[in-house]
Amino acid sequence: MKYKFEEPIHGTIEKTKYQCSIEWRNGKFIADEPASIGGEDTGPDPFSLLLSSLASCKLITLRMYIDKKGWDVDKMALNVNLYQEKSGDLISTTIDCDLLFLCPVTDEQKLKLLEIAKECPVSKILQGDLKVRVFAFREEEVKTVKYANDKITVLWKPDFCQHSTRCWSQLPQVFKPTMKKWIDPNGAPPGRIQEQVAKCPSGALIFLSNIEKKSTEISLDN
Numbered sequence: 001m002k003y004k005f006e007e008p009i010h011g012t013i014e015k016t017k018y019q020c021s022i023e024w025r026n027g028k029f030i031a032d033e034p035a036s037i038g039g040e041d042t043g044p045d046p047f048s049l050l051l052s053s054l055a056s057c058k059l060i061t062l063r064m065y066i067d068k069k070g071w072d073v074d075k076m077a078l079n080v081n082l083y084q085e086k087s088g089d090l091i092s093t094t095i096d097c098d099l100l101f102l103c104p105v106t107d108e109q110k111l112k113l114l115e116i117a118k119e120c121p122v123s124k125i126l127q128g129d130l131k132v133r134v135f136a137f138r139e140e141e142v143k144t145v146k147y148a149n150d151k152i153t154v155l156w157k158p159d160f161c162q163h164s165t166r167c168w169s170q171l172p173q174v175f176k177p178t179m180k181k182w183i184d185p186n187g188a189p190p191g192r193i194q195e196q197v198a199k200c201p202s203g204a205l206i207f208l209s210n211i212e213k214k215s216t217e218i219s220l221d222n
Helices: 046-069 107-118 121-127 166-170 190-197 210-221
Strands: 010-013 020-024 027-031 076-087 090-101 145-148 152-156 205-209
Touching: 046 076, 046 090, 046 107, 046 121, 090 107, 152 190, 166 190, 190 205, 205 210
Parallel strands: none
Antiparallel strands: 010 020, 020 027, 076 090, 145 152, 152 205
Protein backbone atom coordinates (compact mmCIF):
# COMPACT_ATOMS: atom_id res chain seq x y z
CA MET A 1 0.00 0.00 0.00
CA LYS A 2 1.34 3.41 -0.96
CA TYR A 3 -0.52 6.64 -0.27
CA LYS A 4 -1.05 9.06 -3.13
CA PHE A 5 0.38 12.00 -1.16
CA GLU A 6 3.74 12.01 0.59
CA GLU A 7 2.23 14.38 3.16
CA PRO A 8 -1.48 13.98 4.04
CA ILE A 9 -4.05 16.73 3.65
CA HIS A 10 -4.21 18.33 7.10
CA GLY A 11 -7.29 19.96 8.56
CA THR A 12 -7.77 21.80 11.86
CA ILE A 13 -10.76 23.45 13.53
CA GLU A 14 -10.88 25.79 16.53
CA LYS A 15 -13.85 27.47 18.22
CA THR A 16 -15.10 29.55 15.30
CA LYS A 17 -18.17 27.86 13.81
CA TYR A 18 -17.52 26.07 11.47
CA GLN A 19 -14.32 27.34 9.97
CA CYS A 20 -11.71 24.71 9.09
CA SER A 21 -8.15 25.39 8.01
CA ILE A 22 -7.10 22.96 5.26
CA GLU A 23 -3.40 22.60 4.49
CA TRP A 24 -2.05 20.92 1.36
CA ARG A 25 1.46 20.54 -0.08
CA ASN A 26 1.67 24.12 -1.37
CA GLY A 27 -0.60 26.25 0.75
CA LYS A 28 -3.65 26.69 2.93
CA PHE A 29 -7.32 27.58 2.46
CA ILE A 30 -10.50 27.87 4.54
CA ALA A 31 -13.53 25.59 4.44
CA ASP A 32 -16.74 26.72 6.12
CA GLU A 33 -20.48 26.18 6.24
CA PRO A 34 -23.08 28.70 5.00
CA ALA A 35 -24.77 31.09 7.41
CA SER A 36 -28.03 29.14 7.04
CA ILE A 37 -26.61 26.35 9.22
CA GLY A 38 -24.52 28.45 11.59
CA GLY A 39 -21.29 29.04 9.68
CA GLU A 40 -19.86 32.28 8.34
CA ASP A 41 -19.50 31.21 4.68
CA THR A 42 -15.82 32.26 4.61
CA GLY A 43 -14.90 29.39 2.32
CA PRO A 44 -16.39 26.51 0.33
CA ASP A 45 -18.43 23.97 2.30
CA PRO A 46 -17.59 20.23 2.18
CA PHE A 47 -20.11 19.48 -0.58
CA SER A 48 -18.73 22.32 -2.70
CA LEU A 49 -15.20 21.00 -2.19
CA LEU A 50 -16.31 17.54 -3.29
CA LEU A 51 -17.93 18.85 -6.47
CA SER A 52 -14.95 21.16 -7.11
CA SER A 53 -12.65 18.15 -6.99
CA LEU A 54 -14.79 16.33 -9.53
CA ALA A 55 -15.12 19.36 -11.84
CA SER A 56 -11.40 20.15 -11.85
CA CYS A 57 -10.47 16.51 -12.41
CA LYS A 58 -12.76 16.22 -15.42
CA LEU A 59 -11.54 19.49 -16.96
CA ILE A 60 -7.87 18.65 -16.41
CA THR A 61 -8.39 15.18 -17.89
CA LEU A 62 -10.07 16.73 -20.94
CA ARG A 63 -7.29 19.30 -21.39
CA MET A 64 -4.67 16.54 -21.26
CA TYR A 65 -6.54 14.57 -23.93
CA ILE A 66 -7.08 17.62 -26.16
CA ASP A 67 -3.41 18.60 -25.97
CA LYS A 68 -2.36 15.03 -26.77
CA LYS A 69 -4.61 15.03 -29.85
CA GLY A 70 -3.49 18.52 -30.88
CA TRP A 71 -7.08 19.74 -31.23
CA ASP A 72 -7.83 23.45 -31.38
CA VAL A 73 -10.17 23.66 -28.39
CA ASP A 74 -9.55 26.84 -26.45
CA LYS A 75 -12.07 26.80 -23.62
CA MET A 76 -14.52 24.49 -21.88
CA ALA A 77 -16.58 24.71 -18.71
CA LEU A 78 -18.40 22.31 -16.43
CA ASN A 79 -21.44 22.85 -14.22
CA VAL A 80 -21.67 20.32 -11.38
CA ASN A 81 -24.49 19.81 -8.89
CA LEU A 82 -25.99 17.00 -6.83
CA TYR A 83 -29.25 15.88 -5.36
CA GLN A 84 -30.12 13.25 -2.78
CA GLU A 85 -33.16 11.04 -2.37
CA LYS A 86 -34.09 9.08 0.73
CA SER A 87 -35.83 5.70 0.67
CA GLY A 88 -36.28 4.31 4.17
CA ASP A 89 -32.86 4.38 5.85
CA LEU A 90 -30.98 4.58 2.54
CA ILE A 91 -29.86 7.82 0.93
CA SER A 92 -28.92 7.78 -2.74
CA THR A 93 -26.82 10.58 -4.24
CA THR A 94 -26.73 11.62 -7.89
CA ILE A 95 -24.13 14.03 -9.26
CA ASP A 96 -24.92 15.73 -12.58
CA CYS A 97 -22.15 17.25 -14.72
CA ASP A 98 -23.02 19.49 -17.67
CA LEU A 99 -20.10 19.89 -20.07
CA LEU A 100 -20.08 23.25 -21.89
CA PHE A 101 -18.00 23.94 -25.01
CA LEU A 102 -17.14 27.64 -25.25
CA CYS A 103 -15.54 27.43 -28.67
CA PRO A 104 -16.31 25.58 -31.92
CA VAL A 105 -16.10 21.78 -31.51
CA THR A 106 -17.22 19.12 -33.99
CA ASP A 107 -19.91 16.59 -33.04
CA GLU A 108 -17.31 13.81 -33.26
CA GLN A 109 -15.04 15.67 -30.82
CA LYS A 110 -17.94 16.32 -28.44
CA LEU A 111 -18.82 12.62 -28.27
CA LYS A 112 -15.21 11.63 -27.65
CA LEU A 113 -14.68 14.30 -25.00
CA LEU A 114 -17.90 13.28 -23.26
CA GLU A 115 -16.58 9.71 -23.13
CA ILE A 116 -13.21 10.86 -21.74
CA ALA A 117 -14.86 13.09 -19.12
CA LYS A 118 -16.77 10.11 -17.71
CA GLU A 119 -13.50 8.27 -17.06
CA CYS A 120 -11.62 10.89 -15.03
CA PRO A 121 -9.77 9.54 -11.93
CA VAL A 122 -12.04 11.20 -9.34
CA SER A 123 -15.13 9.76 -11.06
CA LYS A 124 -13.55 6.31 -10.82
CA ILE A 125 -12.92 6.84 -7.11
CA LEU A 126 -16.48 7.96 -6.41
CA GLN A 127 -18.02 5.13 -8.41
CA GLY A 128 -15.54 2.43 -7.39
CA ASP A 129 -14.91 0.41 -4.24
CA LEU A 130 -14.61 3.35 -1.86
CA LYS A 131 -13.89 2.96 1.85
CA VAL A 132 -13.49 5.83 4.32
CA ARG A 133 -11.58 4.88 7.47
CA VAL A 134 -11.11 7.01 10.59
CA PHE A 135 -8.35 6.42 13.16
CA ALA A 136 -7.63 8.07 16.51
CA PHE A 137 -4.33 7.94 18.42
CA ARG A 138 -4.51 6.64 22.00
CA GLU A 139 -1.96 6.64 24.81
CA GLU A 140 -3.43 5.00 27.93
CA GLU A 141 -1.80 1.94 29.48
CA VAL A 142 -2.93 -1.46 28.19
CA LYS A 143 -1.36 -4.87 27.54
CA THR A 144 1.94 -4.40 25.69
CA VAL A 145 4.05 -6.91 23.75
CA LYS A 146 7.77 -6.21 23.35
CA TYR A 147 9.97 -6.97 20.31
CA ALA A 148 13.61 -5.99 20.81
CA ASN A 149 17.26 -6.37 19.83
CA ASP A 150 20.35 -4.68 21.23
CA LYS A 151 19.59 -1.37 19.51
CA ILE A 152 15.81 -0.90 19.51
CA THR A 153 12.56 -1.99 21.08
CA VAL A 154 9.20 -1.94 19.32
CA LEU A 155 6.18 -2.10 21.61
CA TRP A 156 2.83 -3.34 20.33
CA LYS A 157 -0.49 -2.68 22.07
CA PRO A 158 -2.90 -5.21 20.51
CA ASP A 159 -5.98 -3.62 22.11
CA PHE A 160 -5.20 -0.37 20.27
CA CYS A 161 -4.57 -1.94 16.86
CA GLN A 162 -7.13 -0.80 14.27
CA HIS A 163 -5.54 -2.79 11.42
CA SER A 164 -4.76 0.15 9.18
CA THR A 165 -2.25 -2.19 7.40
CA ARG A 166 0.25 0.67 7.06
CA CYS A 167 3.01 -1.16 8.92
CA TRP A 168 3.09 -4.50 7.13
CA SER A 169 2.10 -3.19 3.69
CA GLN A 170 4.79 -0.48 3.75
CA LEU A 171 7.57 -2.36 5.60
CA PRO A 172 6.88 -6.12 5.15
CA GLN A 173 10.44 -7.15 6.02
CA VAL A 174 9.79 -6.04 9.62
CA PHE A 175 6.03 -6.44 10.13
CA LYS A 176 4.80 -9.96 9.30
CA PRO A 177 1.18 -10.43 10.46
CA THR A 178 1.03 -14.12 9.45
CA MET A 179 3.78 -15.05 11.93
CA LYS A 180 3.43 -15.50 15.70
CA LYS A 181 6.36 -13.18 16.47
CA TRP A 182 5.14 -10.77 13.87
CA ILE A 183 7.61 -7.90 14.38
CA ASP A 184 11.26 -8.47 13.43
CA PRO A 185 13.39 -5.61 14.85
CA ASN A 186 16.32 -6.86 12.75
CA GLY A 187 14.42 -6.64 9.48
CA ALA A 188 15.39 -3.06 8.60
CA PRO A 189 17.65 -0.25 9.86
CA PRO A 190 16.46 1.34 13.14
CA GLY A 191 15.77 4.70 11.48
CA ARG A 192 13.50 3.10 8.87
CA ILE A 193 11.59 1.18 11.55
CA GLN A 194 11.19 4.35 13.63
CA GLU A 195 9.86 6.19 10.56
CA GLN A 196 7.27 3.46 9.92
CA VAL A 197 6.17 3.17 13.55
CA ALA A 198 5.52 6.92 13.56
CA LYS A 199 2.91 6.34 10.84
CA CYS A 200 0.78 4.10 13.07
CA PRO A 201 -2.49 6.08 13.42
CA SER A 202 -3.81 4.38 16.56
CA GLY A 203 -0.87 4.36 19.00
CA ALA A 204 -0.63 0.57 18.79
CA LEU A 205 3.10 0.76 17.91
CA ILE A 206 5.80 2.56 19.88
CA PHE A 207 9.51 2.83 18.99
CA LEU A 208 12.22 3.00 21.68
CA SER A 209 15.97 3.39 21.22
CA ASN A 210 17.86 1.08 23.57
CA ILE A 211 21.06 3.06 22.93
CA GLU A 212 19.46 6.27 24.22
CA LYS A 213 18.06 4.38 27.20
CA LYS A 214 21.49 2.95 28.07
CA SER A 215 23.10 6.39 27.73
CA THR A 216 20.56 7.82 30.18
CA GLU A 217 21.18 5.00 32.65
CA ILE A 218 24.95 5.52 32.47
CA SER A 219 24.51 9.25 33.05
CA LEU A 220 22.31 8.63 36.10
CA ASP A 221 24.78 6.09 37.49
CA ASN A 222 27.57 8.66 37.23
